[in-house]
Amino acid sequence: METLGIAKRLDEEAKGRIKIWPAKSNRASSLGRPCIRYHVLRRTRWNEMRAHDLGLQRVFDEGVAQEKIVLQRLMAIGVEVLEQQRAFRVPPRCQGCGHFRDMFQTTAACPECGTDDWYDYQITGHIDGMVDDGMGYHIPLEIKSMSPWAFNTLYSAEDLVETMLAGPPHHQTYPPQLLLYMKFTGKPRGAWLFKEKLAGRHHDPVIYLSPHEHIIEGLLDKARVINDHIEQKTEPDPINDYSICSACGFNHICLPGHEGKQAIMDAELEWYVDEKRKREDSIRDVKAEIRALEDEIKERTKGREEMIISGKYRCVPRTVNVKPREGYSYTKYEFQNATE
Numbered sequence: 001m002e003t004l005g006i007a008k009r010l011d012e013e014a015k016g017r018i019k020i021w022p023a024k025s026n027r028a029s030s031l032g033r034p035c036i037r038y039h040v041l042r043r044t045r046w047n048e049m050r051a052h053d054l055g056l057q058r059v060f061d062e063g064v065a066q067e068k069i070v071l072q073r074l075m076a077i078g079v080e081v082l083e084q085q086r087a088f089r090v091p092p093r094c095q096g097c098g099h100f101r102d103m104f105q106t107t108a109a110c111p112e113c114g115t116d117d118w119y120d121y122q123i124t125g126h127i128d129g130m131v132d133d134g135m136g137y138h139i140p141l142e143i144k145s146m147s148p149w150a151f152n153t154l155y156s157a158e159d160l161v162e163t164m165l166a167g168p169p170h171h172q173t174y175p176p177q178l179l180l181y182m183k184f185t186g187k188p189r190g191a192w193l194f195k196e197k198l199a200g201r202h203h204d205p206v207i208y209l210s211p212h213e214h215i216i217e218g219l220l221d222k223a224r225v226i227n228d229h230i231e232q233k234t235e236p237d238p239i240n241d242y243s244i245c246s247a248c249g250f251n252h253i254c255l256p257g258h259e260g261k262q263a264i265m266d267a268e269l270e271w272y273v274d275e276k277r278k279r280e281d282s283i284r285d286v287k288a289e290i291r292a293l294e295d296e297i298k299e300r301t302k303g304r305e306e307m308i309i310s311g312k313y314r315c316v317p318r319t320v321n322v323k324p325r326e327g328y329s330y331t332k333y334e335f336q337n338a339t340e
């Protein structure tokens with residue numbers, strides 16, 4: 001088909017921006033990924049990571065564009081998003097008492113226990129912004145655009161954090177990211193602003209830090225394990241979980257024989273395939289029921305020549321001659337709604 005060639009140029013431009021950036025710290029936005037080996041390799045062998053493909057770059061671009069649209073809409077309704085893309089770092093922690101170092105602290109010793117032994121988790125990140133929570137406090141806000149399926153799932157979730165943590169891999173990274181921001185900006189509450197990409201629906205659920213402190217501790221422990229590996233120049237064993245490894249940029253290193261076969265992870269596709277199959281199964285059942293009903297109707301009308309009346313239906317049997325076969329005919333029974 002003849003085209004203007006613009007779509008091709010757009011793809012080429014997007015392809016030109018595909019790049020793997022070195023990771024010098026543990027990123028809050030990806031710390032929810034389950035594979036420790038991934039986090040270690042991301043920092044030590046980042047230049048061997050296979051770049052994502054054009055399809056994923058388009059998805060990333062779409063997310064960035066959606067975020068800009070959401071911010072414009074917020075501005076239009078007078079919701080100020082402050083400190084956009086503010087960088088943050090998890091502060092060092094006292095090894096004596098677990099106290100996190102205050103940014104205004106000028107002394108080397110911990111003000112709580114006097115210990116001079118601080119641990120740096122090397123966790124950094126960015127916050128989409130801070131927003132007024134309606135009670136005069138500014139709390140972290142993360143904007144996430146998503147498919148109708150993801151939106152419906154998260155919209156109707158009874159326990160949002162649990163649903164995310166049990167969901168597709170990219171959903172699993174959402175709570176760790178926001179909770180770390182909340183914890184280390186000293187905010188007891190945080191919020192997401194979900195944008196459904198197809199119909200443009202929005203949802204802005206608020207979560208609280210206190211029931212989720214254990215998740216933060218788990219993430220800090222995880223960062224420490226990663227840091228230890230990097231310091232000792234060791235690499236954890238591959239997890240060999242195909243559902244995760246198949247979409248990982250290091251699978252050519254971890255899974256022998258996997259070279260050149262990197263798969264694209266589309267966790268939501270499973271749902272669509274499942275739903276299609278369920279409906280196909282139900283159609284099959286319905287078709288079987290229809291066939292059984294047809295057999296029953298045939299059985300009850302066979303050989304009848306009089307008009308049949310049944311409730312609101314009536315049927316006048318009519319003889320149909322089959323043209324090519326002289327002398328052959330059959331009786332057709334068509335029920336019509338007698339009340340119409």
Ligand code: SF4
Binds near residue numbers: 037041238244245252
């Ligand atoms: S391929 Fe699998 S084991 Fe290797 S880093 Fe990626 S997720 Fe971890």
Ligand SMILES: [Zn+2]
Binds near residue numbers: 095096098110111112
């Ligand atoms: Zn201390």
